[in-house]
Amino acid sequence: MSGFVHGLSYGAVIVTVLMTVTAFSLWFERKLAARMQSRLGPTLVGPAGILQPIADVLKLLQKEDIVPLKADAVLFNLAPPVAVVCAIGVAAAVPFSPTVVAADLDVGVLYVLAIGAVTVLPVFTAGWASNNKLALLGGMRAVAQSVSYEVPLVLAALVPVILAGSMRIGAIVQFQSDHHWFVAWPFFLGIPAFVIFVLAMLAEANRIPFDIPEAESELVAGVTTEYTGMKFALFYMAEYVHTLVASAVASALFLGGWDGGPFRPGLHWMVLKTLFLFAGLYWIRWTLLRFRSDQLMRLCWRYLVPSSIALVATAGVWVVFVG
């Protein structure tokens, strides 16, 4: 029963931490975006507007819960919590330090990718159940985009698996700790794989510049159009948690996880790397413009898929020769 207690306590911690970080990353993002556009961002609630997320939640709590007339009520209500469960489910298998992990599965990498891949289903369901033309269009686009970028994502994640010879995320981090971080050596494999992984991960989480499914200038708010109150908030939470957890996965697979280079390894390194990558994604988000659907598909199938196949082949040669 120790596993049960461990899961319960770790689960409680991880859910709390993810929710807190998500809430304050909203504040951070708004502040950062404002600075990048020579604005101030939220300033009124609390010092420098830091309590703004709490005010937002309180506001959303008081909103009416609306289910559109011809919507499929069961699926409509089911989609937001399922989206969050998928995002948190990924976090359960990501080791933040040798001890801070719910379960370091020996099929860890595949588990993370599998649960991440399922995230498209609640998004599609939300779009379909709303019975809204804009929402359904957003849902279809989201699924087409996510599954396309799933291919380079899975292939890029294969590179660290080949280099480390293990599927256990903890073992991959340990390998980097014993040798080099994969972005440092062999950098000609590590850096391209890392870039492809981050790009594909952005696309899978449907974030700018890959947020065609939402595309507020043409689809109102995509799949979230008909959602109000806390259900709307859950979708946002799922997106942020997904990005945060994916940053953690990328840190573990490519940036050495909890290894601190010349310094003592520890949990703080993993947290630092994850947050650093997470903030970097905001930077990308507020710098680039949104791509068009056809550009997204072309980028994926014509450039990312062939180059990630080539990367995997090269990684194989590298391991046979050197490893």
Add this chain to the structure above:
Amino acid sequence: MTSSPAASYLPIAVVLLLAVAMGAIVSSLSSLFGPKNPNPVKSTIFEAGSEPAPGTARQRFAVKFYVVALLFIVFDVETVFLYPWAVNFRALGWFGYAEMFVFAATLVVGLVYVWKKGALSWET
């Protein structure tokens, strides 16, 4: 670490259950605290403020989505076969590399075919 391999899934299951409980509670908060003043206009679908266009949203979609889904499955299955290869790679050596080369080359031929046929262009 754990006594039996199946037990390593127990924490995951517990975390998932906890997430389900959290999601269920949070998504029901709005209907608990929010106002309840339904009216016919409010429960129609939102189409940027104008009257909803006639007809259902659930209409037929373009065949290009189907092509993307099928390509995705093919490559997904390919990568799924790559993973057990990757973890056995050191033991298999060049023999394993040649095996996988034949496997992957067949699929790259397919990708080239699909590309040349223009099925990868989203415009049409």
Add this chain to the structure above:
Amino acid sequence: MNFSVSEAVFLLLAFATVFSASLVIAARNPINSAMALVATFFFLAAIYAQLLAHTIAVLQILVYAGAIMVLFLFVIMLLSLTDLGAPGPRVTFHRVVGGAAAFGLFVALVLALLRWHANPVTGRPGSGLRFGTLEAVGGLLYTRWLLPFEAVSLLLLVAMVGAVVVAKPRV
């Protein structure tokens, strides 16, 4: 009858699997059926995980729930099966044949169950720590089952070509 914890978990999962599978048939709308099928896949994956077939469990989610379901959804959206129209005659040729086939399968399963008797499992596979892991599956796949593995690539090639031929007849 008293169950051990793992038996209780198995029964719970088995019941959930059968229940969600029956929802697949009971749902009026194809999309609802598809979503019930996703739930079935998940419970099946949990059963696989309990049986120590780690690889199959994860692949069940990655390939079936993640990939095959997307194809199902897109095909449903392509054909727009949502409107089932007015109910036709209750007894049709398809229903008679389908019902007969289902009954035949049921009889075959019952006969198989009656012939089965619990043998004590020799050489319990679960005792080996490597059983069901990716290493063990891969070790067999790339040595003993090499030919079927390479044949799979041809099958996938046919699927790819087929998709293009079906969807792009005018190119």
